[in-house]
Amino acid sequence: LSAKYESLDYDTCENHLLLDEERKRGYPFIVWKDILRWFIIMLIGAITALIAFIIDICIEEFSNIKYKALKKFVDKYVLQDRLYIPYLLWVLSNICIVFIGSMLVAYVEPVAAGSGIPQVKCYLNGVKVPRVVRIKTLIVKAVGVITAVVGGLAGGKEGPMIHSGSVVAAGISQGKSTTFNKDFKIFQYFREDHEKRDFVSAGAAAGVSAAFGAPIGGVLFSLEEGTSFWNQALTWRTFFGTVVSTFTLNCLLSAYHGHPGELSYPGLLNLGRMDPFPFQFYELPVFMLFGAVGGALGALWNFINYKLAVFRIRYVSSPWLRVVEACLVAAASATCGFLMMFLLNDCRPLGEDPTRVPLQLYCADGEYNALAAIWFQTPEASVRSFLHDPIGSYKPWSISLFVVCYFLLSTWTFGLAVSSGLFIPNLLTGAAWGRLLAILIQYMLPSNTINPAKYALIGAAAQLGGVVRMTISLTVIIIETTGQISNALPIIITLVVAKWTGDFFNEGIYDIHIQLAAVPLLPWEPPPLAHNIYASEVMSHPVFTLRTVENVGHIVELLKLVSYNGFPVVDPPLADEGDVTTYKRLRGLILRSQLIVLLQNKIYNENANTTWSNYKVDSNMFRREYPRYPSIDELDISEWEKTCTVDLRPFMNPAPYTLPHRASLPRLFRLFRALGLRHLPIVNDVNEVVGMVTRKDIARYR
Amino acid sequence: LSAKYESLDYDTCENHLLLDEERKRGYPFIVWKDILRWFIIMLIGAITALIAFIIDICIEEFSNIKYKALKKFVDKYVLQDRLYIPYLLWVLSNICIVFIGSMLVAYVEPVAAGSGIPQVKCYLNGVKVPRVVRIKTLIVKAVGVITAVVGGLAGGKEGPMIHSGSVVAAGISQGKSTTFNKDFKIFQYFREDHEKRDFVSAGAAAGVSAAFGAPIGGVLFSLEEGTSFWNQALTWRTFFGTVVSTFTLNCLLSAYHGHPGELSYPGLLNLGRMDPFPFQFYELPVFMLFGAVGGALGALWNFINYKLAVFRIRYVSSPWLRVVEACLVAAASATCGFLMMFLLNDCRPLGEDPTRVPLQLYCADGEYNALAAIWFQTPEASVRSFLHDPIGSYKPWSISLFVVCYFLLSTWTFGLAVSSGLFIPNLLTGAAWGRLLAILIQYMLPSNTINPAKYALIGAAAQLGGVVRMTISLTVIIIETTGQISNALPIIITLVVAKWTGDFFNEGIYDIHIQLAAVPLLPWEPPPLAHNIYASEVMSHPVFTLRTVENVGHIVELLKLVSYNGFPVVDPPLADEGDVTTYKRLRGLILRSQLIVLLQNKIYNENANTTWSNYKVDSNMFRREYPRYPSIDELDISEWEKTCTVDLRPFMNPAPYTLPHRASLPRLFRLFRALGLRHLPIVNDVNEVVGMVTRKDIARYR
Numbered sequence A, B: 001l002s003a004k005y006e007s008l009d010y011d012t013c014e015n016h017l018l019l020d021e022e023r024k025r026g027y028p029f030i031v032w033k034d035i036l037r038w039f040i041i042m043l044i045g046a047i048t049a050l051i052a053f054i055i056d057i058c059i060e061e062f063s064n065i066k067y068k069a070l071k072k073f074v075d076k077y078v079l080q081d082r083l084y085i086p087y088l089l090w091v092l093s094n095i096c097i098v099f100i101g102s103m104l105v106a107y108v109e110p111v112a113a114g115s116g117i118p119q120v121k122c123y124l125n126g127v128k129v130p131r132v133v134r135i136k137t138l139i140v141k142a143v144g145v146i147t148a149v150v151g152g153l154a155g156g157k158e159g160p161m162i163h164s165g166s167v168v169a170a171g172i173s174q175g176k177s178t179t180f181n182k183d184f185k186i187f188q189y190f191r192e193d194h195e196k197r198d199f200v201s202a203g204a205a206a207g208v209s210a211a212f213g214a215p216i217g218g219v220l221f222s223l224e225e226g227t228s229f230w231n232q233a234l235t236w237r238t239f240f241g242t243v244v245s246t247f248t249l250n251c252l253l254s255a256y257h258g259h260p261g262e263l264s265y266p267g268l269l270n271l272g273r274m275d276p277f278p279f280q281f282y283e284l285p286v287f288m289l290f291g292a293v294g295g296a297l298g299a300l301w302n303f304i305n306y307k308l309a310v311f312r313i314r315y316v317s318s319p320w321l322r323v324v325e326a327c328l329v330a331a332a333s334a335t336c337g338f339l340m341m342f343l344l345n346d347c348r349p350l351g352e353d354p355t356r357v358p359l360q361l362y363c364a365d366g367e368y369n370a371l372a373a374i375w376f377q378t379p380e381a382s383v384r385s386f387l388h389d390p391i392g393s394y395k396p397w398s399i400s401l402f403v404v405c406y407f408l409l410s411t412w413t414f415g416l417a418v419s420s421g422l423f424i425p426n427l428l429t430g431a432a433w434g435r436l437l438a439i440l441i442q443y444m445l446p447s448n449t450i451n452p453a454k455y456a457l458i459g460a461a462a463q464l465g466g467v468v469r470m471t472i473s474l475t476v477i478i479i480e481t482t483g484q485i486s487n488a489l490p491i492i493i494t495l496v497v498a499k500w501t502g503d504f505f506n507e508g509i510y511d512i513h514i515q516l517a518a519v520p521l522l523p524w525e526p527p528p529l530a531h532n533i534y535a536s537e538v539m540s541h542p543v544f545t546l547r548t549v550e551n552v553g554h555i556v557e558l559l560k561l562v563s564y565n566g567f568p569v570v571d572p573p574l575a576d577e578g579d580v581t582t583y584k585r586l587r588g589l590i591l592r593s594q595l596i597v598l599l600q601n602k603i604y605n606e607n608a609n610t611t612w613s614n615y616k617v618d619s620n621m622f623r624r625e626y627p628r629y630p631s632i633d634e635l636d637i638s639e640w641e642k643t644c645t646v647d648l649r650p651f652m653n654p655a656p657y658t659l660p661h662r663a664s665l666p667r668l669f670r671l672f673r674a675l676g677l678r679h680l681p682i683v684n685d686v687n688e689v690v691g692m693v694t695r696k697d698i699a700r701y702r
């Protein structure tokens, strides 16, 4: 497990300062905070939607420009039989566009790579991935996703939207920005891990909602992926945020597309209106088959992606290599597309399913190349084509080739140094093989009329389910995106089977990446058969502790010596047992960050009468620095200060949760997981601290 | 808070026996248990659906017979102008039918009254309402709901379905039945509160799913109303259960209605196919208005119902009075209906919206009485009529009167000694006033064509939301029931506003009833401003404790003396401090039930060589008696036994969660709530037990 991740503390520190604040401000403060929370959630929803809107418009417009220009070249040079010119242009434009995004990601903010969902998932689980909710990350992410999709990579804009929502939430709720080094001095009361995490989970939900037009799916996503503690008030607010988000986006997009007030664009992902498809009893096995295929293919996708990721970690670690790889993939994508358009002559009469830029290529007049239509548009539009085109629109051969190509391209793309998600490419692959199977079924049962949309949708769901392995939230997201609840049962069955099949082979893609990054994520359940592992084995000891009234010099020394973030506060040892220094009676728990703030503000007992009197010692002192406290080396502590003492009692958490050393690992785990703890002191029979357990100690057991 | 409720223990007791079992059986046992769990969930889903099916068919058929017969009489006597005869017959039939159900409920199983949702909610929260998950309850409930609906009461069959699902789950998962005094000796490993509660929550979800055809709504319901700890594996299984349930019901109903294999009846509540209704930007305020009206009306409904409930507790407490009241309401319902049919002459041409038994009454030939059509069918069918009939089908006057009547009738009905729910009556009332408002809007904007279905649906949602105050699960349930996701946004907005408005006045109806019953339900969040209340104030003391090796006589005495269910196990006091009996070092926690089993099986140290050798002391010993252990008075303990000793250490929970006495109430609360504890020992600085906190102690603070 990597040491660079720190934990979030979902537990509140109920020290004297908090009590003072509560007493002084009373009930109106609680109401006021609650109103503020609703207001912030509204802002989060609206701003997330705005960002989604901007990203969407940019992608649409730029793609349009790009493909229109390319089409002109193709149309011109196909007559002269010099198609290599538009091909080179295509490759070049892809590379250039991807290069920009990739440079940004590789050099400016590496954490913006990929979809961001694994990172958000970690955050919600209680692990702080460094820099993941900074505004800089958001900007790189937004530009990155535009370049990735416009650059023709097999990636989508949905995952990044979820990440964007989280950043927006973290930024707004804190009323300050580290990137811009600006503190707006608002919303200070929400500057603690507990509140921030709640907002981030709402932000992620708003992101899902904007991406898929799925307000309910968004709530479920943030529950399924993140929160372990179901809190009605929080869910309720999250729900409000998702509704605001989808509503705002709807208004903006409807207005942009020229139908203001009509509200027909609930989300970024627009799969077009699906008709309800009736299904028969005997089709259920077919859906299960689809699920199994999706699960197997998804597992394969994950496997290849995993191998690639391992390879990357080993050999493609420097930023410039990563940029080169991204450009390579951009070139490969264009090449794939070009070869397929060039080699497979899948001509269709024009006008039947007009894409924006139908290419004629070698087709007869009045016809267009069906494959070119698939490649010459954003992947999202291609999903729409596969879902809605009539059954004869594509030759089975071209679809098969497309599936193989796109499958490989998309698994290669996810994990590159570009920010793009995997929802759309997997939906596209799935829709393609779903349609292929539909053609097969039609071929075997020529008397029935097969509805390809049904099978394409089921295939898309199966493939995506096989890769990400979400269940209930994914079901709802797909239902909300397609706007058809009557298709729920087939989709559910497919997803269930896909998950089962996939889980048989490996984990979901997000979990794979989280494990690769060595994040100490806590699973849902304690490891099995662990009742005979005891806290005394799990804990670290000896424990570095502090005394209730501690010497400044000692604190500074300790903080410089160790990197731990939490220290039990104990009674000073009695005079006659001076040499037994480890085992002392637990009084409370104090965090490194609190110590730093105390030192920074010089809250020494010796200063009590001089400095403190005109200095307000309250919780805001700590909030001002949150979440990035100076390191101990940045403080300058003079020699005379080191002889001073600090009384830690008013600042420490006076009643931390503890467990006896004979507690079993599952018990430890459950306490830790359910309450979102950061540090758990382990005590012996007479309440003396004998060990310390943190997330990393527990996450080691699997 | 009433003392008759006991808590469930969501915490597992990790004693030696459990460790032994784990060690002996190893990993295959875990896999086996997991497979069994899935299997049980499948059974639960299927059987719940079967019960739903039977209830539905009975109601349909009996109602049909009843109304057909009545129609014949009406048609006959209306010509002779002796309408009082069918009227009397109607009243009489209602009374008779309701009498049966009411007798059953009042005399056989009072806990089967009402919808059962409050009780299920308590159970999921961790409070055992006596007899609530017995098979006897299920039978009474099933018969009761049939009689209630056929008897013409303003009640629905959906709430009882949720309760039925829970009972089925509790019954099946335990492999034994107290009602029939039969132990099938299967599924013994699930005989603990933890497992049982998980199954019950899945059962409740399956019930929702069967009632409304809402698999996702079911999962959300059991999450929103019950579980505080979101567990992915559990959610996932629950989801499977709901899918099985809706699927089975769908098959059964489709076959019954003569379209086997068509799967078009996902749930009991069938609102008919709704068309998607496009809506405009400017309609949002209208939806909000609907929400506000619904919230206010819902709050009024709750208020009246609350007053009635208080009145009932005070004056209508004896069973026979309750039966009389139920019959009275049955008569009143018929009278209302009859008067409205008789006095308001709302005639419509026949054939336009044919109900099964159109009554002509005083209408011209070829016409029928629109109000009679509403009254002469099950309330569910009436909801359908209000939703789907064209806008001119009812006169505004008749609808207004209907709203008032039905509003009062339904609030009178909920809480009677009959088992029926409030979903349908509130949907009906809401649909009625929604339609009324639609007519009003049409009147004000004669140029637009108003779609009454839209407003009726929104009204129904608003009214129901105003009464029950569920949010996300209710949204999903309504969306799934109507089968139209495109209506999601209006419904969501309406429900949100309805909840806000309603919460301004009072609590949701279920919470009102739970509070009336003095159930120690724990809310979602700790009470505000409680950081200055400490564990030392909340706890009970002195604590009754047991020593690690305890005298049988003392145990028996203690169990007879106090009614507590949990006892801290402590070190024996040192010889020289014999008189300080209260404060001793905590070793573990043992439950009354465990002590009883130990006494019952005579697991004394003195017997160690004689009895134990041919007697297996393992966890199954405890499971065999679960969940109803004999009382201490039923055991017969001879005098000589009282001198024996029991070693409690292998049986007690060796590492119970504890908190120091200086912990604050919110901290206590969170630990209790998040982990579903039953007893929490409070210790002092040297780990000596100084107090005991249970659910009742915490629930007292609000």
Ligand SMILES: Nc1ncnc2c1ncn2[C@@H]1O[C@H](COP(=O)(O)OP(=O)(O)OP(=O)(O)O)[C@@H](O)[C@H]1O
Residues within 6 Å of the ligand: A005, A006, A007, A008, A539, A540, A541, A542, A543, A544, A545, A563, A564, A565, A566, A567, A568, A678, A679, A692, A693, A694, A695, A696, A697
């Ligand atoms: N005060 C302490 N004394 C001794 N060991 C500690 C102490 N705090 C943490 N540890 C141990 O140090 C190891 C690494 O700790 P870890 O980084 O998880 O803790 P941390 O830095 O205190 O908290 P965070 O999760 O925020 O990083 C763990 O094995 C943990 O048990």
Ligand SMILES: Nc1ncnc2c1ncn2[C@@H]1O[C@H](COP(=O)(O)OP(=O)(O)OP(=O)(O)O)[C@@H](O)[C@H]1O
Residues within 6 Å of the ligand: B003, B005, B006, B007, B008, B539, B540, B541, B542, B543, B544, B545, B563, B564, B565, B566, B567, B568, B678, B679, B692, B693, B694, B695, B696, B697
């Ligand atoms: N061992 C004990 N010694 C002293 N007081 C206790 C003990 N156990 C419970 N109490 C107190 O008795 C009161 C009523 O307890 P309650 O009925 O909630 O507990 P219980 O019967 O042990 O558990 P259950 O919740 O199952 O009924 C509470 O105030 C509780 O603090």
Ligand SMILES: [Mg+2]
Residues within 6 Å of the ligand: A003, A005, A006, A563, A564, A565
């Ligand atoms: Mg650390």
Ligand SMILES: [Mg+2]
Residues within 6 Å of the ligand: B003, B005, B006, B563, B564, B565
């Ligand atoms: Mg009790």
